[in-house]
């Protein structure tokens with residue numbers, strides 16, 4: 001029998017749970033609800049909400065009536081304005097932690113800081129923050145990307161995508177300090193739930209033969225958890241559901257670690273555990 005070690009926490013984070021509750025409550029009232037992009041990066045959950053009437057749109061013009069739900073990642077200020085101009089009601093499910101990052105960016109912009117956002121340029125959270133920051137900004141995903149950046153005599157501020165790893169943020173912070181800006185403000189905007197999961201991923205990886213990281217294949221925080229596990233040298237599988245699991249993966253494994261991204265529901269984690277317990281013969 002393989003030993004299963006489960007991380008704490010698993011399942012939805014607080015911000016995702018909140019966004020889904022907002023969507024489900026609204027859908028109960030039978031009003032037409034549009035979600036600006038998939039509400040979370042988990043196809044199974046999105047499919048379930050679509051079956052209850054949620055429609056995923058890419059452009060505000062696709063919403064004819066009803067209400068538009070803003071997902072936990074937040075939204076570009078220009079898109080928010082466009083929705084307002086169309087006089088369509090907004091259901092704002094932006095995670096309060098992401099809202100805090102927007103407040104920080106707005107203040108820094110007002111104060112004239114050069115803003116550096118550490119994160120993935122194509123992630124919706126970062127793209128929205130970047131637009132809010134205006135022209136005086138740069139997005140970087142590692143310290144190498146700052147090589148040619150001249151920050152001498154500049155007042156600079158740094159903040160992070162909520163799902164960035166602590167180690168990467170520290171690396172970027174250090175290389176920023178090395179550039180001797182005249183003033184430097186650092187805002188650690190990494191979400192505490194994400195940081196806890198990253199810590200657990202590294203801790204568990206040291207104690208098991210195999211790691212299962214459960215979550216959407218495009219989910220940034222789930223991908224980072226898988227990277228962290230691999231970095232520890234443990235055999236790691238990033239899966240969305242229990243259906244992907246193959247018996248041969250367990251050959252020689254005595255212990256398995258389980259961790260999930262913050263947009264993975266608890267019931268998928270439970271199904272993975274049942275799949276491991278019931279169906280695996282080693």
Ligand code: SF4
Nearest residue numbers: 013015095097162191
């Ligand atoms: S991971 Fe953190 S920042 Fe992102 S939605 Fe969850 S609680 Fe909010």
